[in-house]
Amino acid sequence: MRRGIISIIILAVILFKLQSTIESRYVYPFPPLTTMKYVEDNPYLELGGLFFGLRSLAADIAWIKTLQYYGGPNEDAIKEEHEHHTNEEEHEGHHHHDLHDNDMTAYRKLYSLCARAVWLDPYFMHVYSIGSAAIGFVQERYDEAALLLKEGVVWNYDPNNVQYWRMNYALAALGYNKVKDYKNTIAILEKMIDPVDSPLILLRVLANTYEKNEDYEKAIKMWRFISYKFPEETEHANKKMSYLDKRISEIK
Numbered sequence: 001m002r003r004g005i006i007s008i009i010i011l012a013v014i015l016f017k018l019q020s021t022i023e024s025r026y027v028y029p030f031p032p033l034t035t036m037k038y039v040e041d042n043p044y045l046e047l048g049g050l051f052f053g054l055r056s057l058a059a060d061i062a063w064i065k066t067l068q069y070y071g072g073p074n075e076d077a078i079k080e081e082h083e084h085h086t087n088e089e090e091h092e093g094h095h096h097h098d099l100h101d102n103d104m105t106a107y108r109k110l111y112s113l114c115a116r117a118v119w120l121d122p123y124f125m126h127v128y129s130i131g132s133a134a135i136g137f138v139q140e141r142y143d144e145a146a147l148l149l150k151e152g153v154v155w156n157y158d159p160n161n162v163q164y165w166r167m168n169y170a171l172a173a174l175g176y177n178k179v180k181d182y183k184n185t186i187a188i189l190e191k192m193i194d195p196v197d198s199p200l201i202l203l204r205v206l207a208n209t210y211e212k213n214e215d216y217e218k219a220i221k222m223w224r225f226i227s228y229k230f231p232e233e234t235e236h237a238n239k240k241m242s243y244l245d246k247r248i249s250e251i252k
Helices: 002-025 044-051 055-071 075-081 110-120 125-138 142-155 162-178 182-192 200-212 216-229 231-251
Strands: none
Touching (some): 044 055, 044 110, 110 125, 110 142, 125 142, 125 200, 200 216, 200 231, 216 231
16 A cells, blocks of 8 residues: 555656656646646646646546635625536526625635636636636626636637637626726627627626616616526516516616
């Protein structure tokens, strides 16, 4: 048993040195080992993904864990109460983050979890779009969201790629939203968001930004579309539309 453990340790050291040697001599399409990012000193996903050549699969697992974290109660609530992306993408954004909109103290680990996933697979576009929306527009931690998007722009530089430009648009929209310039935020979001393939969280961001800019009729149209595209959101969408109708009546 002891010999087996010693052998595993020696093998791990050899693999680590081999990986470092390869990275120092060749242009590698992934972030180097020296920049490894992990959460809570438990880099099993990173090491497993590296040594077994399964970085993309490890990134999937890291992203699923991120969605589970974002879908559950935030850390304060816990203290008080003590395949490649497809299946998860169908449910992305269908979480309980309504309870923490504009709460900068909620989900503090969200950025580090997203950074972990894109370190493993820097071409994982959903992490950049959904992660930055949750961190920036919902939690209002704009600097963290910008860092995540800038990482995506660097690793996915391709002026001919629509997703590349969407990340640039998202950066600009975050900047305007930070200073509460909702008119320009909306102009950029409308260029960036495709109702057909954009995740729910981005559609909600646009609807909420319409409301902040007092474009109540546009907000209602967006919530109606959200209700149509995501039936499970119907109850929440109906409440929002009812509230917005009242706001329109008050103005008239």
